[in-house]
Amino acid sequence: MKQPPIDRIVITVCRNDGLWAAEEAGLFFGASPDKDIAKASAARRARERMGEGHACQIRVEGEHGFAI
Template identity: 55%
Template structure:
């Protein structure tokens, strides 16, 4: 398997009383609903992928990834 070291990471996490997506210190996709924030992250990931950039979507609290809120 090829390791991709230069990829964009999008993280869905709790932020300002709701859910947001964090990318390089910037937040977008704010919503009270986690699923809406996840959809925003996946839309951005698709856009990045289509432009030729590698990316990863992480969901805080799912699959062992936990972050401070």
């Protein structure tokens, strides 16, 4: 029996107004001049969402993958 597709939340780390920031559903958060700080902010948000029972993916602009 085929399983229904799992909806997942996608958080993207990208440049916004000259800073690195994480974006989820059009809302930016965790803005910083340091890309690693924005990635850490995205990872915290992803853990929160997974704790709520959601599947979550982090995409990082200019990178092929990022694991938490």
